[in-house]
Amino acid sequence: MKPGWPRQFSRVRNASLYKQIAFLLTIAVFPIGVIAVLQALNSVEEGRKLQAAALLGETIHAAGVESAIIDTARGVARALGTAALHAGPDSPLCSDTLEQFASRSVTYTFAGFIGLDGKMNCVSSGDGFDLSKNARFVRLLERPRPMARVLEYGPVSKQKILQITEPISEGGTVRGFLMISIPYGVVTARALAQDGENVFDMVLVDGDGNVVARRKEEKSRIELPPAWALKPHLQGGGSTFVAPLADGRTSTFSVASVLDGDIYAVATWSTANGQPSAFADVFSALIVPVTMWLIGLAVSYLAMHRLVIRHVTRLVRMMSEFEGGKRNIEGLILRDAPEEIRALGSRFASLTSTITQDETEQQRALEEKTILLREINHRVKNNLQLIVSIMNMQVRHSRSGDVRNALKRLQERVSSLAAVHARLYTSADFVSIRADTVLSDIVQNLVHAAVDTSGKVQTVLDIAPVELTPDQAVPVTLFVSETVTNAIKHGLGANGGTLKVSLREIDTGRVTLRVSNSMTAAPDAQPLAQSTGVGSHLIEGFAGQLYATLRQDTTDDFFHVSLTFDLEPLGLRAPFAPSARRSTPA
Known part of the structure; x- marks a missing residue:
């Protein structure tokens, strides 16, 4: 314990009643406030988790449109790829098969088979393509897997498309790849048909975190974090995270995989005010306990003032008046005070009555003693003066000079004594x-x-x-x-x-x-x-x-x-x- 602690605690004990009540009430409410803050913060955190889970669920549900379209397209691509292998990738029958498919479909605008050499000779329309030096195709050969991407301008359809590439295997060995294209308007139409006018706002990004499409196009209000902050979360089936925006605000994002490694759906909460700060969380958590504390202080203040302070102040004023010499004090009986303070007032009234009576008796006794002292000094003075007069008569009748001188000296001494008693007789305090x-x-x-x-x-x-x-x-x-x-x-x-x-x-x-x-x-x-x-x-x-x-x-x-x-x-x-x-x- 610090050496100054007893002195500081003594200051608290000697403070006014208002301050002590406020101090004790604060101590009483503090644990409740801490518990309330912790519960509130926990509720806020749980609420955020629920919101994050709800956002992730909405994102996964909304991304289901793209996922369903891609899954269907992959199935179609596998069927067309198998037909192309049977017809021969370089034969006219392969191109005729794909052309007939594309011309009859309202969903797919292009289909083409890519051999392992990178040549795409079997196409639904136009001339073939050589993709042997294409970086994307090189990665596809190194690691054959389904791939999808969004192109702002398709080379055949001349519009924004969703392009899916599916590996085609035969006997467990990859023999080529079937590429199929879907107008992106079909995706938007499917989303509108699913959600109506309240189309869920989300963004499609590639594996590097780059935006490839927006669900609401120009109406989209989603702000994404930088690619370096987004890319680490583009894994798995779905997740939520908090990341900074370009203007310094933070927001919560959800990520759902549309096609793992290629396309991901990203959504966020409303970014109008950004992610709530820790200060806002603490402030909202403190509202209830602080309000309780303030109300408790107000009620305690009013109760203490009405029941205690005003009566004690009145008693102190009456005591000060009594100490100052006033004896006729009104209002000694505190009729509207609590029983304990009323008893204190009654004791003070009895005390003042007793003291007043004692003072009256003492004053009377003092006056009697004063009169007695005055009379004693007066009589002593008179007796001494009588002695002086007698001695004066003796001086006049004496014939001896020495006797007269001796009597005069004695007369002077007695006169001095008489002067002392005369002054005592006329003094105020004797x-x-x-x-x-x-x-x-x-x-x-x-x-x-x-x-x-x-x-x-x-x-x-x-x-x-x-x-x-x-x-x-x-x-x-x-x-x-x-x-x-x-x-x-x-x-x-x-x-x-x-x-x-x-x-x-x-x-x-x-x-x-x-x-x-x-x-x-x-x-x-x-x-x-x-x-x-x-x-x-x-x-x-x-x-x-x-x-x-x-x-x-x-x-x-x-x-x-x-x-x-x-x-x-x-x-x-x-x-x-x-x-x-x-x-x-x-």
């Missing part, structure tokens, strides 16, 4: 927070809260709209809160400066969050790296929560603190929009 919105709000609030330096701080935000999960949003916002606060209070000092916050994607699913502050010449300014307070420990803790890489470096008069971490996957990650780079004076 599972993700846009980093650009929440971080922008936190930075702006922290800058405005720094009363002493807010008017001197220039903020530059370059935050990509990254979606953060709540687990990452809390440490990210707190990290930004701590670093921005440290930058404002310790990095910029009282003289103010530039504050940059950026969040960029450096690879698919991996981002870098950077907070930078300009390094001023203020005496109270110090980088975060030199801070030993709680803020630096919190920043390190937030980095650990995010499994991030924490870096602090200085470039171009700026001090940078950055976190590089992997984003947690969401149910559906929203694509990044172009980052919004803006410069806002604080």
Whole structure:
């Protein structure tokens, strides 16, 4: 088996139902078609044999006229030859005998006795002949036998004749030959008397295949093959054969012996269209099986379309509509379909009903959970804001500066947490927070809260709209809160400066969050790296929560603190929009 066969067979199995039915029907009809073709070809061959046999029979029957005339003439010649021998071939009595015979006969126009020396002195009329040097007579002496030929112009009768020569024996020894002539019109008249107006059309040829006479003369329509193709078949009592004509067509011929070795009758089928070709035979044999195959294909196509295909197509369309979100689908019950497909439609209807009910229940449960999550985030935000308000009241009533600073720092951290829950409360899915919105709000609030330096701080935000999960949003916002606060209070000092916050994607699913502050010449300014307070420990803790890489470096008069971490996957990650780079004076 070829390596590609399974793949080709798989293509057939995966083809459309129409093609598979056509393929299977072809396989089923093919043996019948082969048998029908073989039987048809056999019938054609048998028919040809019957036609050939019929043609040969017609030819033999039609040639019976010439055969009967020649047989009668031979008998007459033997009788006249015996009389000539008794009278003496050279005596006047011999000539008188033949003359009396010819004058009284309406069939024979000439008779003459030929001696072994080739002299024909005993004749029915005219002078004698010397045939001693005649080639035909020489062959006759070498092999004595009855001979016949057709002459277009008889030397005595001056008309077309049938000439018969019969050996005359005495005591078993050939003593001479009797030649007798019959007008060919007698042959034609005998044929007309036998067959009436429907005279069988045939041709008389000699032993070399040359035409010597035509039964219908000028009305004959028989075309003979070349002599070289005809001569091998001029033997025996009768035969049929196929031979080419001059124009390239082929035809079937029959040959019947009139006088073996001398005259043969040749007939043929009608040559108007020539011999039927093999292609015509195969075509005629294929008509019935091909017609059966086409009718079978048509019936199968109509049956498959009406009983199967149109219902399956309808089911596929309804399934596509259901897959596309349509739930109110009409016509799920296929009432005019066969039982099996109707059952399939019913199962699909039950399936759609079950799925629709489940989806409704899931939607209701989702709405309830959404409301619950919204309420939880709302209450958490309110509680955190309440804590911020309480701490604010405590700040106002506290007289210690260190206590007030500590409470304010704690208040900022709680406010960052409240901002996260506020964003969750207002988000659509409650599972993700846009980093650009929440971080922008936190930075702006922290800058405005720094009363002493807010008017001197220039903020530059370059935050990509990254979606953060709540687990990452809390440490990210707190990290930004701590670093921005440290930058404002310790990095910029009282003289103010530039504050940059950026969040960029450096690879698919991996981002870098950077907070930078300009390094001023203020005496109270110090980088975060030199801070030993709680803020630096919190920043390190937030980095650990995010499994991030924490870096602090200085470039171009700026001090940078950055976190590089992997984003947690969401149910559906929203694509990044172009980052919004803006410069806002604080």
